[in-house]
Amino acid sequence: xxxxxxxxxxxxxxxxxxxxxxxxxxxxxxxxxxxxxxxxxxxxxxxxxxxxxxxxxxxxxxxxxxxxxxxxxxx
Numbered sequence: 001x002x003x004x005x006x007x008x009x010x011x012x013x014x015x016x017x018x019x020x021x022x023x024x025x026x027x028x029x030x031x032x033x034x035x036x037x038x039x040x041x042x043x044x045x046x047x048x049x050x051x052x053x054x055x056x057x058x059x060x061x062x063x064x065x066x067x068x069x070x071x072x073x074x075x
Contacts, residue, residue: 004027006013013029021027038046056062063071 004015004017004019006015006029008014036043
């Protein structure tokens with residue numbers, strides 16, 4: 001089963017959608033950290049870089065992952 005999302009309501013975790021997990025199933029919860037540590041300028045720069053990368057990929061300017069990793073290892 002993938003990721004389940006829940007919200008806290010009246011001190012209880014409530015799933016957004018039903019689950020098929022059997023009663024008594026134990027699950028481990030991790031609180032999602034919403035603070036990425038970036039300030040507004042850094043976040044804007046990240047989003048601009050990601051948009052530029054997506055445009056490059058759409059234009060076919062890509063390299064196979066193995067080739068890219070090999071180039072990194074050489075450095």
